[in-house]
Amino acid sequence: MPGHEPPNKDNKELTDRPRDAATPGGITRRGFLKGAGVTAAGTALLEGVQVFSREAAAATPENVKEYGPEPVTIALLVNGKEHPIEVEPRTTLAEALRIQLNMTGTKISCDRGSCSSCTVLLDKTPVNSCTMLAIDAIGHHVTTIEGVTEDEKMHPLQAAFVRHDAMQCGFCTPGMVMSCAALLERNPNPTEDDVRQAVSGNLCRCGTYPKVFAATLDAAGQMASKA
Amino acid sequence: MNSFALADCSTVEAALSQLKDGAVVKAGGVDLLDRMKNGTDTPRRLVNIRNIRELRGIHATPDGLTIGPLTTLAEIAEDRGVRADYTVLADACGAAATPHIRNMATIGGNLLQELQCWYFRSADFECIRKGKEVCFAFSGLNQYHAIMDYGTCPSVAPSSSAVAVLALGGSVELTSAAKGKRTVAIQDFYVKPDANPHRFHVMADDELLTAIHIPKPAAGTRSAYQKYGEKESHDWAIADAGIVLEMDGNTCRRAVVAMGAASPVVRRSKEAEEALAGKPITQDTARAAGKASMTGAMPLSMNAYKVQLFPVAIYRTILLAAGQMERDPSATAVAS
Numbered sequence: 328m329p330g331h332e333p334p335n336k337d338n339k340e341l342t343d344r345p346r347d348a349a350t351p352g353g354i355t356r357r358g359f360l361k362g363a364g365v366t367a368a369g370t371a372l373l374e375g376v377q378v379f380s381r382e383a384a385a386a387t388p389e390n391v392k393e394y395g396p397e398p399v400t401i402a403l404l405v406n407g408k409e410h411p412i413e414v415e416p417r418t419t420l421a422e423a424l425r426i427q428l429n430m431t432g433t434k435i436s437c438d439r440g441s442c443s444s445c446t447v448l449l450d451k452t453p454v455n456s457c458t459m460l461a462i463d464a465i466g467h468h469v470t471t472i473e474g475v476t477e478d479e480k481m482h483p484l485q486a487a488f489v490r491h492d493a494m495q496c497g498f499c500t501p502g503m504v505m506s507c508a509a510l511l512e513r514n515p516n517p518t519e520d521d522v523r524q525a526v527s528g529n530l531c532r533c534g535t536y537p538k539v540f541a542a543t544l545d546a547a548g549q550m551a552s553k554a
Numbered sequence: 555m556n557s558f559a560l561a562d563c564s565t566v567e568a569a570l571s572q573l574k575d576g577a578v579v580k581a582g583g584v585d586l587l588d589r590m591k592n593g594t595d596t597p598r599r600l601v602n603i604r605n606i607r608e609l610r611g612i613h614a615t616p617d618g619l620t621i622g623p624l625t626t627l628a629e630i631a632e633d634r635g636v637r638a639d640y641t642v643l644a645d646a647c648g649a650a651a652t653p654h655i656r657n658m659a660t661i662g663g664n665l666l667q668e669l670q671c672w673y674f675r676s677a678d679f680e681c682i683r684k685g686k687e688v689c690f691a692f693s694g695l696n697q698y699h700a701i702m703d704y705g706t707c708p709s710v711a712p713s714s715s716a717v718a719v720l721a722l723g724g725s726v727e728l729t730s731a732a733k734g735k736r737t738v739a740i741q742d743f744y745v746k747p748d749a750n751p752h753r754f755h756v757m758a759d760d761e762l763l764t765a766i767h768i769p770k771p772a773a774g775t776r777s778a779y780q781k782y783g784e785k786e787s788h789d790w791a792i793a794d795a796g797i798v799l800e801m802d803g804n805t806c807r808r809a810v811v812a813m814g815a816a817s818p819v820v821r822r823s824k825e826a827e828e829a830l831a832g833k834p835i836t837q838d839t840a841r842a843a844g845k846a847s848m849t850g851a852m853p854l855s856m857n858a859y860k861v862q863l864f865p866v867a868i869y870r871t872i873l874l875a876a877g878q879m880e881r882d883p884s885a886t887a888v889a890s
Binding site: 388389390391392393394395396415416417419438439440441443446449452453454455458459460462463506523524525527528 | 555556557558559560561562563564565567568571572582583584587588590591598600602604651652653654655657658786787788887889
């Protein structure tokens with residue numbers, strides 16, 4: 328969906344890199360580097376990065392783990408399942424989720440931590456996935472909007488958002504739901520002020536805030552009566 | 555963002571061994587990634603200290619507090635001990651940015667956050683801070699810029715926590731592989747533009763900020779911080795105040811009045827502190843202190859409003875610290 332591309336058009340290497348294992352020609356940049364038995368001169372053309380990284384790796388002391396700058400394979404634990412993916416060190420968690428894992432529920436709007444539409448849970452803590460590196464999520468449980476449903480059933484919070492019509496264009500909604508889900512996990516009986524504080528970093532240009540507050544308080548009540 | 559290699563370090567020694575050849579330290583990464591996305595910073599190599607456990611946590615010592623630089627702003631804002639005895643610091647950390655950013659952002663990174671100026675933070679402007687001759691803010695758009703002590707660069711100190719650390723008389727511990735540890739008082743940590751517009755702080759490239767020390771407040775100390783922005787949340791301060799009052803009954807033995815968004819380096823107002831010392835805290839003395847804080851203000855073409863706003867921020871925060879006024883609903887709400 329071209330309209331939903333993250334705003335990283337200047338990020339040449341990332342957008343130029345084939346998303347699948349091979350380009351139509353059957354050659355990947357990584358495969359080329361491996362297969363060509365590259366000389367120092369050859370790698371120097373590729374910004375000299377490969378040479379630098381090899382030298383650094385050779386001198387690496389204990390307690391230092393080297394990544395990149397070329398793509399590296401890491402394992403991310405997302406929604407309870409481990410996913411091996413290939414990322415560059417500069418790949419943000421939001422880009423890894425959307426591009427490598429095709430979990431496009433997490434939205435990128437500002438790409439600066441200013442709007443929180445990219446909110447995911449790192450362990451149980453809400454964070455902006457656009458403002459952290461994918462590598463920094465290694466060893467943590469990442470929960471995205473795709474992971475809050477259980478057995479294909481909507482989370483009570485999602486159902487409450489529908490009941491209260493707490494969305495218009497919907498672009499901020501996954502982030503709003505994640506922020507509110509984290510709040511209910513921490514505080515099952517919040518006040519409206521608590522909800523306001525929890526979403527104080529989530530921007531909604533349509534102005535759905537009052538309905539988000541109502542939906543979250545309603546969901547808290549529903550969850551309490553079922554518990 | 556440019557391509558880079560990342561050295562993920564799990565101990566302080568390992569990180570110190572990597573601080574060479576232009577490598578840049580990354581902790582929470584909030585400000586650094588922002589600058590890299592802006593294109594103003596293009597490091598080829600990052601030293602990731604985010605996973606160094608020994609740099610995390612709030613430790614009470616006989617002399618006060620030692621805070622690991624990787625402690626997040628959220629952890630400090632929520633800490634009961636900090637809230638009770640170092641209120642100004644809890645308030646400042648709890649008023650910064652957004653809840654999600656406070657979950658990632660560390661106090662070390664907050665203290666080292668680069669200056670706020672939209673020219674400095676744009677890759678399109680080569681300004682005096684970047685080693686050139688020109689400042690674009692003096693003749694350009696300067697509504698959020700400094701009103702005091704700016705010399706050749708009227709950017710503003712971005713860190714709320716630095717205002718609180720200054721108000722509490724704190725210091726930072728810097729460590730390098732070659733020279734070991736040194737402690738620098740926070741008022742000596744930042745460099746004023748008059749002294750050197752190309753340096754923001756005195757930390758060397760091979761040094762790591764390894765601890766923040768806050769002395770134990772004297773008996774009878776009360777403190778508070780309030781931040782005023784254009785928006786209710788997620789905004790940098792246009793005016794802010796960190797107040798520490800050492801009280802004998804209702805008489806103020808000693809006062810500290812610290813400000814952030816007035817100048818490129820967090821500052822104390824000697825004039826405002828003198829207006830309170832030895833006097834009872836009342837609306838009148840608080841108002842006089844607020845007024846005195848603007849001694850020497852030289853606003854730019856678009857920010858004279860700050861000369862009106864700071865005295866109000868200081869007046870209300872003095873009364874909040876003294877327990878004579880509620881938190882201002884028009885200031886940024888503080889998470890707890």
